[in-house]
Amino acid sequence: MPIEISDKTIKHEFIERVSQLSGQDIFMCFQCGTCGGGCPMSGQMETLPRRIMRMAQLGMEEDVTNSGTSWTCASCHTCTANCPRGVDLAKVMEAVRLLTLRKNINMIDPSGLSAEMVRDLPQIALVSCFRKLTS
Numbered sequence: 815m816p817i818e819i820s821d822k823t824i825k826h827e828f829i830e831r832v833s834q835l836s837g838q839d840i841f842m843c844f845q846c847g848t849c850g851g852g853c854p855m856s857g858q859m860e861t862l863p864r865r866i867m868r869m870a871q872l873g874m875e876e877d878v879t880n881s882g883t884s885w886t887c888a889s890c891h892t893c894t895a896n897c898p899r900g901v902d903l904a905k906v907m908e909a910v911r912l913l914t915l916r917k918n919i920n921m922i923d924p925s926g927l928s929a930e931m932v933r934d935l936p937q938i939a940l941v942s943c944f945r946k947l948t949s
């Protein structure tokens with residue numbers, strides 16, 4: 815399915831910020847799809863990583879940040895190990911998450927968790943969750 819560019823303005827600032835934060839040359843990606851093929855979470859992703867990379871190359875900030883892909887990413891680095899172009903995709907996903915969190919948008923509200931949930935969930939999972947999903 816072709817990518818539809820909803821906002822015709824290429825956001826060069828978004829491309830630069832993703833590149834700076836991730837330390838990756840996102841234009842190295844040639845959309846081979848190897849990353850998504852080995853990703854243990856790809857079945858849960860509405861948009862596969864190679865598509866996210868293409869949208870990032872096109873500066874489609876809203877489409878990239880509104881996608882749940884970066885939040886579904888488990889940061890396991892399988893994609894990074896498999897990428898034939900040497901792109902550390904896990905770092906790109908982290909950059910996309912950071913750009914969202916820096917707008918003070920939290921993906922989880924700690925105060926919204928019930929006392930039972932806080933009691934029952936593994937503490938390390940909660941800490942990891944807060945570090946990854948809150949600004």
Ligand code: SF4
Nearest residue numbers: 843846847849864897
């Ligand atoms: Fe792009 Fe690398 Fe993923 Fe291939 S494996 S689509 S080159 S990021």
